[in-house]
Amino acid sequence: MDKVLIRELKIETVIGIYEWEKQIHQTLLLDLDMAWDNRLAAASDSYENALCYETVSNRLTALITEKPIELIETVAEMVATCVMSEFNVPWVKVKVMKPGAVPTAQAVGVEIERGHA
Template sequence: MDKVLISQLKVETVIGIYEWEKQIHQNLLIDLEMAWDNSLAAANDDYQQALCYETVSNRLTALITEKPIELIETVAQMCADCVMDEFNVPWVKVRVMKPGAVPSAQAVGVEIERGHL
């Protein structure tokens, strides 16, 4: 199975459950693994048959920043739904990390898989 990867997409947004978090912007780091048949794009060197990681990155950034969100679990599900619905990806793994959320950890996060390989 071929995959298209996006690693540590940095999105600055309003995220969190505490009142003070709702007043500031924080960074999230998003990792995606997306099932995609790269053979046609590779065989023909054809961008039109590729899954454009820039377009996906821009769409997810817009989605995550359009309104405040409380949970990173919600962010992960929103990303999975968007990639599968708007880009016709049959399977996706999404990891959302929130750096600095717990003082004694570099980052905390969630990871989900949706769809079928």
């Protein structure tokens, strides 16, 4: 299976369950593995046949920053749904990390897989 990857997409947004979190922006880091047949893009050397990681990144940033969200689990599901429905990706693995959420951990996060490879 071919994949298109995005690593550590940094998004500043309002995320969290506590009242103080709802008043500030925090960083989320996203990793995505997206199933995509790269053969046509490679053979044609044409952007039109590729899954554009910049377009995906920009869309996800807009999605996650459009309104406050409480849970990173919600973010992961939103991302998976968006990528599969708007970009016709048949399978996606999404990891959402929240640096600094737990003082004694570098980051906490969730990882989900949706769709069929």
